[in-house]
Amino acid sequence: MQFIDEVKIHVQSGHGGAGCVSFRREKFIPFGGPDGGDGGKGGDVIFTVDPNLSTLMDLRYRPHLKAGRGKNGMGKDRHGANGDDLTIPVPPGTIVKDAETGEILADLTEPGQTVVLLKGGRGGQGNARFTTSTNRAPKFAQPGEDEEERWLRLELKLMADVGLLGFPNVGKSSFITKVSAARPKIADYPFTTIKPNLGVVSYKNYRSFVVADIPGIIEGASEGAGLGHRFLKHVERTNILLHLIDLSWIPDRDPIREYETLNRELALFSPELAGKEQIAVINKIDLPVVRENLPSVIDWFKERGIAVFPISAATGEGIPTLLDEIARHLWGQAEEEW
Ligand SMILES: Nc1nc2c(ncn2[C@@H]2O[C@H](COP(=O)(O)OP(=O)(O)OP(=O)(O)O)[C@@H](O)[C@H]2O)c(=O)[nH]1
Numbered sequence: 277m278q279f280i281d282e283v284k285i286h287v288q289s290g291h292g293g294a295g296c297v298s299f300r301r302e303k304f305i306p307f308g309g310p311d312g313g314d315g316g317k318g319g320d321v322i323f324t325v326d327p328n329l330s331t332l333m334d335l336r337y338r339p340h341l342k343a344g345r346g347k348n349g350m351g352k353d354r355h356g357a358n359g360d361d362l363t364i365p366v367p368p369g370t371i372v373k374d375a376e377t378g379e380i381l382a383d384l385t386e387p388g389q390t391v392v393l394l395k396g397g398r399g400g401q402g403n404a405r406f407t408t409s410t411n412r413a414p415k416f417a418q419p420g421e422d423e424e425e426r427w428l429r430l431e432l433k434l435m436a437d438v439g440l441l442g443f444p445n446v447g448k449s450s451f452i453t454k455v456s457a458a459r460p461k462i463a464d465y466p467f468t469t470i471k472p473n474l475g476v477v478s479y480k481n482y483r484s485f486v487v488a489d490i491p492g493i494i495e496g497a498s499e500g501a502g503l504g505h506r507f508l509k510h511v512e513r514t515n516i517l518l519h520l521i522d523l524s525w526i527p528d529r530d531p532i533r534e535y536e537t538l539n540r541e542l543a544l545f546s547p548e549l550a551g552k553e554q555i556a557v558i559n560k561i562d563l564p565v566v567r568e569n570l571p572s573v574i575d576w577f578k579e580r581g582i583a584v585f586p587i588s589a590a591t592g593e594g595i596p597t598l599l600d601e602i603a604r605h606l607w608g609q610a611e612e613e614w
Protein backbone atom coordinates (compact mmCIF):
# COMPACT_ATOMS: atom_id res chain seq x y z
CA MET A 277 0.00 0.00 0.00
CA GLN A 278 1.16 3.47 -0.86
CA PHE A 279 0.06 6.70 0.66
CA ILE A 280 -1.11 8.80 -2.22
CA ASP A 281 -2.18 12.35 -1.86
CA GLU A 282 -4.43 13.30 -4.74
CA VAL A 283 -6.33 16.37 -5.78
CA LYS A 284 -8.36 17.31 -8.81
CA ILE A 285 -8.20 20.94 -9.81
CA HIS A 286 -9.44 23.09 -12.65
CA VAL A 287 -6.99 25.61 -14.02
CA GLN A 288 -7.48 28.39 -16.49
CA SER A 289 -4.97 30.71 -18.12
CA GLY A 290 -5.80 34.34 -18.77
CA HIS A 291 -7.77 35.60 -21.75
CA GLY A 292 -5.80 38.06 -23.87
CA GLY A 293 -6.86 41.71 -23.64
CA ALA A 294 -8.57 43.26 -26.65
CA GLY A 295 -6.66 45.55 -28.98
CA CYS A 296 -7.93 49.10 -28.99
CA VAL A 297 -9.38 51.07 -31.88
CA SER A 298 -8.71 54.74 -31.37
CA PHE A 299 -7.76 57.73 -33.50
CA ARG A 300 -5.57 60.61 -32.67
CA ARG A 301 -7.50 63.86 -32.80
CA GLU A 302 -5.81 66.55 -34.80
CA LYS A 303 -7.04 70.02 -35.68
CA PHE A 304 -8.88 70.17 -39.00
CA ILE A 305 -8.45 66.46 -39.61
CA PRO A 306 -11.58 64.58 -38.56
CA PHE A 307 -9.69 61.36 -37.99
CA GLY A 308 -6.02 61.50 -37.16
CA GLY A 309 -3.87 58.42 -37.41
CA PRO A 310 -4.95 55.27 -35.60
CA ASP A 311 -3.40 55.07 -32.11
CA GLY A 312 -5.10 52.14 -30.33
CA GLY A 313 -2.72 50.05 -28.24
CA ASP A 314 -2.47 46.26 -28.15
CA GLY A 315 -4.24 44.22 -25.55
CA GLY A 316 -2.12 42.63 -22.79
CA LYS A 317 -1.23 38.93 -22.77
CA GLY A 318 -3.25 36.70 -20.47
CA GLY A 319 -1.40 35.10 -17.56
CA ASP A 320 0.12 31.60 -17.84
CA VAL A 321 -0.56 28.71 -15.50
CA ILE A 322 2.77 27.67 -14.05
CA PHE A 323 3.71 24.88 -11.67
CA THR A 324 6.77 25.23 -9.52
CA VAL A 325 8.39 22.79 -7.08
CA ASP A 326 8.57 24.10 -3.53
CA PRO A 327 10.74 21.84 -1.33
CA ASN A 328 9.09 23.24 1.80
CA LEU A 329 5.78 21.64 0.87
CA SER A 330 5.08 18.02 1.65
CA THR A 331 1.46 17.55 0.62
CA LEU A 332 -1.13 18.78 -1.85
CA MET A 333 -3.45 19.67 1.00
CA ASP A 334 -3.56 23.41 0.30
CA LEU A 335 -4.96 22.82 -3.18
CA ARG A 336 -7.85 20.82 -1.82
CA TYR A 337 -9.39 24.03 -0.59
CA ARG A 338 -8.85 25.87 -3.88
CA PRO A 339 -10.02 23.56 -6.68
CA HIS A 340 -10.56 26.36 -9.22
CA LEU A 341 -7.57 28.47 -10.12
CA LYS A 342 -7.32 31.20 -12.72
CA ALA A 343 -4.52 33.29 -14.12
CA GLY A 344 -5.16 37.00 -14.70
CA ARG A 345 -6.84 38.35 -17.81
CA GLY A 346 -4.84 40.68 -20.07
CA LYS A 347 -6.09 44.27 -19.91
CA ASN A 348 -7.48 45.89 -23.03
CA GLY A 349 -5.32 48.24 -25.02
CA MET A 350 -6.01 51.96 -24.80
CA GLY A 351 -5.76 55.07 -26.90
CA LYS A 352 -2.49 56.92 -27.42
CA ASP A 353 -0.96 53.55 -28.24
CA ARG A 354 -0.98 52.39 -24.65
CA HIS A 355 -0.70 48.62 -24.32
CA GLY A 356 -2.94 46.81 -21.90
CA ALA A 357 -1.14 45.30 -18.91
CA ASN A 358 -0.38 41.58 -19.07
CA GLY A 359 -2.51 39.38 -16.84
CA ASP A 360 -0.82 37.97 -13.73
CA ASP A 361 0.61 34.49 -14.12
CA LEU A 362 -0.85 31.90 -11.83
CA THR A 363 2.01 30.09 -10.10
CA ILE A 364 1.03 26.96 -8.24
CA PRO A 365 3.62 25.67 -5.77
CA VAL A 366 3.67 21.88 -5.34
CA PRO A 367 5.85 19.53 -3.30
CA PRO A 368 8.68 17.56 -4.96
CA GLY A 369 7.37 14.31 -6.42
CA THR A 370 4.12 15.73 -7.78
CA ILE A 371 2.83 14.25 -11.01
CA VAL A 372 0.42 16.39 -13.02
CA LYS A 373 -2.02 14.48 -15.20
CA ASP A 374 -4.86 15.41 -17.47
CA ALA A 375 -7.85 14.45 -15.32
CA GLU A 376 -9.82 13.10 -18.28
CA THR A 377 -7.23 11.18 -20.27
CA GLY A 378 -4.74 10.40 -17.51
CA GLU A 379 -1.94 11.65 -19.74
CA ILE A 380 1.10 12.73 -17.73
CA LEU A 381 1.70 16.41 -18.39
CA ALA A 382 4.49 17.08 -15.93
CA ASP A 383 6.63 15.14 -13.50
CA LEU A 384 7.84 17.64 -10.95
CA THR A 385 10.75 16.40 -8.90
CA GLU A 386 13.52 19.00 -8.57
CA PRO A 387 13.19 21.91 -6.15
CA GLY A 388 12.76 25.07 -8.18
CA GLN A 389 11.68 23.17 -11.30
CA THR A 390 9.10 25.20 -13.22
CA VAL A 391 6.68 24.18 -15.95
CA VAL A 392 4.31 26.38 -17.92
CA LEU A 393 1.27 24.19 -18.26
CA LEU A 394 -1.19 26.53 -19.95
CA LYS A 395 -0.33 29.60 -21.97
CA GLY A 396 -2.28 32.79 -21.54
CA GLY A 397 -4.03 34.17 -24.65
CA ARG A 398 -2.14 36.75 -26.68
CA GLY A 399 -3.53 40.26 -26.64
CA GLY A 400 -5.42 41.56 -29.69
CA GLN A 401 -3.68 44.08 -31.92
CA GLY A 402 -4.51 47.71 -31.48
CA ASN A 403 -5.07 49.74 -34.61
CA ALA A 404 -1.94 51.80 -33.95
CA ARG A 405 -0.09 48.97 -35.69
CA PHE A 406 -1.64 50.17 -38.92
CA THR A 407 -0.56 53.80 -38.80
CA THR A 408 0.91 53.76 -42.25
CA SER A 409 -2.26 52.78 -43.96
CA THR A 410 -5.17 54.22 -42.12
CA ASN A 411 -7.63 52.62 -44.49
CA ARG A 412 -6.56 49.09 -43.64
CA ALA A 413 -6.66 49.68 -39.92
CA PRO A 414 -9.37 47.56 -38.31
CA LYS A 415 -12.55 49.41 -37.57
CA PHE A 416 -13.39 47.12 -34.69
CA ALA A 417 -11.37 46.15 -31.67
CA GLN A 418 -9.41 42.92 -32.23
CA PRO A 419 -10.28 40.50 -29.47
CA GLY A 420 -7.52 38.91 -27.44
CA GLU A 421 -6.86 35.20 -27.81
CA ASP A 422 -8.96 32.84 -25.75
CA GLU A 423 -7.69 31.39 -22.49
CA GLU A 424 -7.01 27.67 -22.11
CA GLU A 425 -8.55 25.56 -19.41
CA ARG A 426 -8.11 22.06 -18.17
CA TRP A 427 -9.03 19.67 -15.40
CA LEU A 428 -5.91 18.28 -13.82
CA ARG A 429 -5.23 15.48 -11.42
CA LEU A 430 -2.23 15.97 -9.17
CA GLU A 431 -0.73 12.96 -7.48
CA LEU A 432 1.94 12.75 -4.85
CA LYS A 433 3.41 9.67 -3.26
CA LEU A 434 3.67 10.71 0.34
CA MET A 435 6.70 9.94 2.37
CA ALA A 436 6.29 10.01 6.09
CA ASP A 437 9.12 11.75 7.93
CA VAL A 438 8.14 10.56 11.38
CA GLY A 439 6.68 7.17 12.31
CA LEU A 440 4.68 6.55 15.47
CA LEU A 441 5.46 3.37 17.26
CA GLY A 442 3.84 1.93 20.32
CA PHE A 443 1.64 -0.69 21.86
CA PRO A 444 -2.09 -0.39 21.20
CA ASN A 445 -3.87 2.31 23.17
CA VAL A 446 -0.79 4.38 24.08
CA GLY A 447 -2.25 7.41 22.30
CA LYS A 448 -0.65 7.39 18.84
CA SER A 449 -3.82 8.50 17.09
CA SER A 450 -4.48 11.07 19.82
CA PHE A 451 -1.01 12.50 19.21
CA ILE A 452 -1.45 12.82 15.45
CA THR A 453 -4.85 14.41 16.04
CA LYS A 454 -3.33 16.97 18.39
CA VAL A 455 -0.49 17.98 16.08
CA SER A 456 -2.12 17.77 12.65
CA ALA A 457 -5.41 18.00 10.80
CA ALA A 458 -5.65 14.20 10.60
CA ARG A 459 -8.73 12.81 12.36
CA PRO A 460 -8.23 9.09 12.91
CA LYS A 461 -10.58 7.21 15.20
CA ILE A 462 -9.55 7.33 18.84
CA ALA A 463 -10.97 4.94 21.40
CA ASP A 464 -10.22 3.30 24.65
CA TYR A 465 -9.58 -0.13 23.22
CA PRO A 466 -6.67 -1.74 21.42
CA PHE A 467 -6.43 -1.81 17.62
CA THR A 468 -8.64 1.18 17.12
CA THR A 469 -6.40 2.07 14.24
CA ILE A 470 -6.56 -0.63 11.60
CA LYS A 471 -4.88 1.15 8.76
CA PRO A 472 -2.11 3.75 8.67
CA ASN A 473 -3.03 7.41 8.83
CA LEU A 474 -0.92 10.32 7.80
CA GLY A 475 -0.92 13.74 9.33
CA VAL A 476 0.89 16.84 8.20
CA VAL A 477 2.36 18.88 11.02
CA SER A 478 2.97 22.57 10.36
CA TYR A 479 6.02 23.44 12.35
CA LYS A 480 5.81 27.04 13.50
CA ASN A 481 4.40 28.06 10.13
CA TYR A 482 7.75 27.62 8.44
CA ARG A 483 7.90 24.03 7.45
CA SER A 484 5.90 20.90 7.70
CA PHE A 485 6.55 17.25 8.15
CA VAL A 486 4.46 14.13 7.72
CA VAL A 487 3.70 11.82 10.62
CA ALA A 488 2.48 8.26 10.08
CA ASP A 489 0.17 6.77 12.66
CA ILE A 490 0.20 3.01 12.36
CA PRO A 491 -1.71 0.34 14.23
CA GLY A 492 -0.32 -0.68 17.59
CA ILE A 493 2.47 -3.25 17.69
CA ILE A 494 2.31 -6.11 20.17
CA GLU A 495 4.56 -8.91 21.30
CA GLY A 496 4.89 -11.46 18.53
CA ALA A 497 4.15 -8.83 15.89
CA SER A 498 7.17 -9.91 13.86
CA GLU A 499 5.59 -13.37 13.62
CA GLY A 500 2.24 -11.97 12.67
CA ALA A 501 0.45 -11.28 15.95
CA GLY A 502 -1.79 -8.24 15.95
CA LEU A 503 -2.01 -5.91 13.00
CA GLY A 504 1.03 -3.73 13.28
CA HIS A 505 3.58 -5.92 11.51
CA ARG A 506 1.83 -5.47 8.21
CA PHE A 507 2.34 -1.78 8.51
CA LEU A 508 5.85 -1.66 9.85
CA LYS A 509 7.12 -1.37 6.32
CA HIS A 510 5.38 1.99 6.10
CA VAL A 511 7.67 3.42 8.71
CA GLU A 512 10.75 1.84 7.16
CA ARG A 513 11.52 4.94 5.15
CA THR A 514 10.78 7.51 7.82
CA ASN A 515 13.64 9.54 9.22
CA ILE A 516 12.77 8.97 12.82
CA LEU A 517 10.46 6.96 15.04
CA LEU A 518 8.55 8.28 18.02
CA HIS A 519 8.23 5.43 20.45
CA LEU A 520 5.19 6.17 22.62
CA ILE A 521 5.05 4.79 26.11
CA ASP A 522 2.03 4.58 28.38
CA LEU A 523 2.63 4.59 32.12
CA SER A 524 -1.05 4.60 33.05
CA TRP A 525 -1.01 0.80 32.94
CA ILE A 526 1.18 0.62 36.01
CA PRO A 527 0.94 -1.52 38.17
CA ASP A 528 -0.81 -4.07 35.92
CA ARG A 529 1.71 -3.88 33.14
CA ASP A 530 5.36 -2.97 32.96
CA PRO A 531 5.85 -0.21 30.38
CA ILE A 532 9.64 -0.49 30.41
CA ARG A 533 9.50 -4.19 29.66
CA GLU A 534 7.03 -3.43 26.87
CA TYR A 535 9.30 -0.75 25.49
CA GLU A 536 12.08 -3.33 25.28
CA THR A 537 9.73 -5.94 23.85
CA LEU A 538 8.65 -3.63 21.09
CA ASN A 539 12.22 -2.83 20.18
CA ARG A 540 12.95 -6.54 20.07
CA GLU A 541 10.01 -7.09 17.73
CA LEU A 542 11.32 -4.31 15.59
CA ALA A 543 14.76 -5.91 15.37
CA LEU A 544 13.22 -9.27 14.46
CA PHE A 545 11.15 -7.65 11.76
CA SER A 546 13.89 -5.54 10.29
CA PRO A 547 17.37 -4.70 11.57
CA GLU A 548 17.20 -1.55 9.51
CA LEU A 549 14.10 -0.41 11.36
CA ALA A 550 15.66 -1.26 14.69
CA GLY A 551 18.67 0.84 13.79
CA LYS A 552 16.56 3.85 13.02
CA GLU A 553 16.75 6.78 15.42
CA GLN A 554 14.05 6.83 18.05
CA ILE A 555 12.71 9.43 20.40
CA ALA A 556 11.12 7.97 23.52
CA VAL A 557 7.88 9.74 24.38
CA ILE A 558 5.93 9.21 27.57
CA ASN A 559 2.31 10.08 26.91
CA LYS A 560 -0.66 10.86 29.18
CA ILE A 561 1.29 12.91 31.73
CA ASP A 562 -1.98 14.68 32.55
CA LEU A 563 -2.95 11.55 34.51
CA PRO A 564 -1.89 11.44 38.19
CA VAL A 565 -0.72 7.83 37.97
CA VAL A 566 1.58 8.75 35.11
CA ARG A 567 3.00 11.77 36.93
CA GLU A 568 3.67 9.61 39.93
CA ASN A 569 5.69 7.10 37.96
CA LEU A 570 7.36 9.60 35.68
CA PRO A 571 10.56 10.38 37.64
CA SER A 572 11.70 6.78 38.01
CA VAL A 573 10.97 5.97 34.36
CA ILE A 574 12.78 9.10 33.19
CA ASP A 575 15.75 8.00 35.29
CA TRP A 576 15.70 4.60 33.64
CA PHE A 577 15.98 6.23 30.20
CA LYS A 578 18.60 8.74 31.31
CA GLU A 579 20.80 6.00 32.76
CA ARG A 580 20.82 4.44 29.32
CA GLY A 581 21.52 7.71 27.56
CA ILE A 582 18.15 7.71 25.81
CA ALA A 583 16.41 11.05 25.33
CA VAL A 584 12.88 10.94 26.65
CA PHE A 585 10.06 13.47 26.26
CA PRO A 586 7.02 13.54 28.54
CA ILE A 587 3.86 14.78 26.83
CA SER A 588 0.11 14.77 27.03
CA ALA A 589 -1.66 14.25 23.72
CA ALA A 590 -4.81 15.28 25.56
CA THR A 591 -3.72 18.68 26.91
CA GLY A 592 -0.79 19.35 24.58
CA GLU A 593 1.67 19.70 27.44
CA GLY A 594 5.25 18.96 26.39
CA ILE A 595 4.37 18.80 22.68
CA PRO A 596 6.11 22.05 21.58
CA THR A 597 9.39 20.80 23.08
CA LEU A 598 8.95 17.48 21.35
CA LEU A 599 8.26 19.16 18.00
CA ASP A 600 11.47 21.20 18.42
CA GLU A 601 13.34 17.95 18.96
CA ILE A 602 11.77 16.43 15.84
CA ALA A 603 12.67 19.56 13.85
CA ARG A 604 16.23 19.23 15.06
CA HIS A 605 16.34 15.64 13.84
CA LEU A 606 14.77 16.41 10.47
CA TRP A 607 16.49 19.66 9.61
CA GLY A 608 19.41 19.82 11.99
CA GLN A 609 17.98 22.68 14.00
CA ALA A 610 14.89 24.00 15.70
CA GLU A 611 13.08 27.12 14.54
CA GLU A 612 14.47 29.53 17.12
CA GLU A 613 18.00 28.72 16.01
CA TRP A 614 17.42 29.79 12.40
N1 LIG B 1 -5.65 11.17 29.77
C1 LIG B 1 -5.14 10.98 28.57
N2 LIG B 1 -5.69 10.06 27.76
C2 LIG B 1 -5.15 9.88 26.53
C3 LIG B 1 -4.04 10.64 26.09
N3 LIG B 1 -3.73 10.22 24.85
C4 LIG B 1 -4.61 9.27 24.52
N4 LIG B 1 -5.48 9.05 25.53
C5 LIG B 1 -6.58 8.07 25.55
O1 LIG B 1 -6.03 6.78 25.35
C6 LIG B 1 -6.94 5.98 24.58
C7 LIG B 1 -6.25 5.42 23.34
O2 LIG B 1 -5.91 6.49 22.49
P1 LIG B 1 -5.61 6.27 20.94
O3 LIG B 1 -5.08 7.57 20.44
O4 LIG B 1 -6.76 5.66 20.24
O5 LIG B 1 -4.43 5.21 21.03
P2 LIG B 1 -3.65 4.44 19.85
O6 LIG B 1 -2.26 4.28 20.29
O7 LIG B 1 -3.88 5.13 18.57
O8 LIG B 1 -4.38 3.04 19.87
P3 LIG B 1 -4.45 1.91 18.70
O9 LIG B 1 -4.91 2.60 17.45
O10 LIG B 1 -5.45 0.97 19.22
O11 LIG B 1 -3.09 1.34 18.60
C8 LIG B 1 -8.12 6.87 24.25
O12 LIG B 1 -9.12 6.64 25.18
C9 LIG B 1 -7.55 8.27 24.41
O13 LIG B 1 -8.54 9.21 24.74
C10 LIG B 1 -3.48 11.61 26.99
O14 LIG B 1 -2.52 12.33 26.72
N5 LIG B 1 -4.08 11.73 28.22
Ligand SMILES: [Mg+2]
Pocket residue numbers: 448449450460461462468469489490491492
Ligand atom coordinates in the same frame (compact mmCIF):
# COMPACT_ATOMS: atom_id res chain seq x y z
MG1 LIG C 1 -4.71 4.47 16.90
